[in-house]
Amino acid sequence: MFLLEIDLIFLLEKAILIGGIITVSLLIAMYSTWAERKVAAFMQDRIGPNRAGPGGLLQPLADGVKLFMKEEIIPNASNKFLFVLGPALAMMTAMMTSAVIPWGGKIEVFGRSVDLQIADINIGILYIFGVVSMGVYGIMIGGWASNNKFSLLAALRGASQMISYELAMGLSIIALLMLTGSLSMKTIVEQQVVGLWNIVYQPLGFLIFMICAFAECNRTPFDLPEAENELNFGYHQEYSSMKLGFYLFAEYINMFISSAVMATLYFGGYDIPFVNDANLANSIGVNGVAALQGLSLFAKVVGFIFFFMWVRWTIPRFRYDQLMNLGWKGLIPLALLNMLVTGALVLLKQNGWQF
Amino acid sequence: MQALTNRSKAVDRKPMTIWDKMYIPAIAKGMGVTLTHFFKKKATIKYPEEKRPFSPVFRGLHILNRDEEGRERCTACGLCAVACPAEAITMEAAERQPGEEHLYREEKYAAKYEINMLRCIFCGLCEEACPKDAIYLSETFAPANFARQTFIYGKNDLLIPDPKTEPELYQKAVGERGRKA
Ligand code: SF4
Ligand code: SF4
Numbered sequence: 101m102f103l104l105e106i107d108l109i110f111l112l113e114k115a116i117l118i119g120g121i122i123t124v125s126l127l128i129a130m131y132s133t134w135a136e137r138k139v140a141a142f143m144q145d146r147i148g149p150n151r152a153g154p155g156g157l158l159q160p161l162a163d164g165v166k167l168f169m170k171e172e173i174i175p176n177a178s179n180k181f182l183f184v185l186g187p188a189l190a191m192m193t194a195m196m197t198s199a200v201i202p203w204g205g206k207i208e209v210f211g212r213s214v215d216l217q218i219a220d221i222n223i224g225i226l227y228i229f230g231v232v233s234m235g236v237y238g239i240m241i242g243g244w245a246s247n248n249k250f251s252l253l254a255a256l257r258g259a260s261q262m263i264s265y266e267l268a269m270g271l272s273i274i275a276l277l278m279l280t281g282s283l284s285m286k287t288i289v290e291q292q293v294v295g296l297w298n299i300v301y302q303p304l305g306f307l308i309f310m311i312c313a314f315a316e317c318n319r320t321p322f323d324l325p326e327a328e329n330e331l332n333f334g335y336h337q338e339y340s341s342m343k344l345g346f347y348l349f350a351e352y353i354n355m356f357i358s359s360a361v362m363a364t365l366y367f368g369g370y371d372i373p374f375v376n377d378a379n380l381a382n383s384i385g386v387n388g389v390a391a392l393q394g395l396s397l398f399a400k401v402v403g404f405i406f407f408f409m410w411v412r413w414t415i416p417r418f419r420y421d422q423l424m425n426l427g428w429k430g431l432i433p434l435a436l437l438n439m440l441v442t443g444a445l446v447l448l449k450q451n452g453w454q455f
Numbered sequence: 456m457q458a459l460t461n462r463s464k465a466v467d468r469k470p471m472t473i474w475d476k477m478y479i480p481a482i483a484k485g486m487g488v489t490l491t492h493f494f495k496k497k498a499t500i501k502y503p504e505e506k507r508p509f510s511p512v513f514r515g516l517h518i519l520n521r522d523e524e525g526r527e528r529c530t531a532c533g534l535c536a537v538a539c540p541a542e543a544i545t546m547e548a549a550e551r552q553p554g555e556e557h558l559y560r561e562e563k564y565a566a567k568y569e570i571n572m573l574r575c576i577f578c579g580l581c582e583e584a585c586p587k588d589a590i591y592l593s594e595t596f597a598p599a600n601f602a603r604q605t606f607i608y609g610k611n612d613l614l615i616p617d618p619k620t621e622p623e624l625y626q627k628a629v630g631e632r633g634r635k636a
Contacts, residue, residue, distance in 0.1 A: 142493045247619060414482070414489040
């Protein structure tokens, strides 16, 4: 009986955490659409949305209402089940990744110490890779079910792009794993909290990882599944109303999550720079530290999201062969090289070399 | 070939160096450019609150003018209709009756005066043709509407408000540029 009680509280705690994180991701994705338009506007000497609410802050709501009100069209010749499944899958895989990201240290509620992480599984990174590669299905199914050759072509492009860039991404991560010796996101962050951030050890790895993250999120300059001038609109051409909204939304959630992953893996996660968290906990309490840690991660994530947008409004889209060229002939050999050098250095260090 | 401007540059066809091929410096430079634009002055005009000032030669909707005493100037001579390249103007003339001198300035006036705004190309030739300074193009935009019929502007749409009885409306219709003629 006693055991069951503990489990219930544990379940409740996780349920609240999951609800909270999903809400936060959705909110951030919503406001990313607003921020995207603002950033685009500012970089083009415009003002951007400013009609709905102060500074256009209600714009995402207005967009949402608009998308829900629009007519739902499902093409006659499409496979209805798959057609609906596509955006749902895209949305779901986008949301699932957030489970293994540690959003902060511990907080204490009613004497219980609660981890701000949904699941601290010891294969955290592998889980992320697994789920992210499922995202291909969202695009592929959407493109296939539309029964439109342009959509299918775009979906094929998207799938091959995501698969090729996942290779380089995985290879760049291996170098990181050699240093950390753990796949658990929490352990990786904790190592960075006491030591230096991984970006110091792995600048090249981070660069490769970031480029691949851009490609995985289908963000410009790698947004080839949506090239409107060659493929009409890409895999979501036949989609209307909120189903289209989900696809677009999934992209923003993906962006948020990959920002969080990049921050976690390379930029110390919830680590507050130049502050000793343990000392801070003595003065402002564990909960205060957790709040600050959450803010710190949030700031890093916002920074990355801004970077995503900044790149989008600067760099033109790659040509498809250039994209494949970069992925296979550029990034994968580079990642392998990075792995080799890191491996050599780790080996030297283990054998007592000082540098 | 002689260059048209002094800004033209010869295209560089040198093969790219390794440094160029990495793209990273070029990308960083580009990102710098976009970031400076982040802080530049915005070119946007917030339309309903702010309006772009019209150029002095702007040609908007037509106005049928009155003189200082509020009498219609048009004498239905038809010169504007003849001058109109789009054949947008139609009118019917009528003779001024005794006792109507305060309404019409000349012995003949336009009983019906219509401009089809869907045909009009806002060239302003009617304005130039008019010997009586009766028609001119104001600074109002051609407004949107749902039915074609509503774009045929009759006299009550065109006639400027009476400066005597409705001086404020008259001033508004005359607009910033002041009254012509
Ligand atoms: S502006 Fe030109 S087209 Fe329009 S009514 Fe006058 S003459 Fe005709
Ligand atoms: S508007 Fe001028 S040109 Fe046209 S009919 Fe009247 S007086 Fe003649």
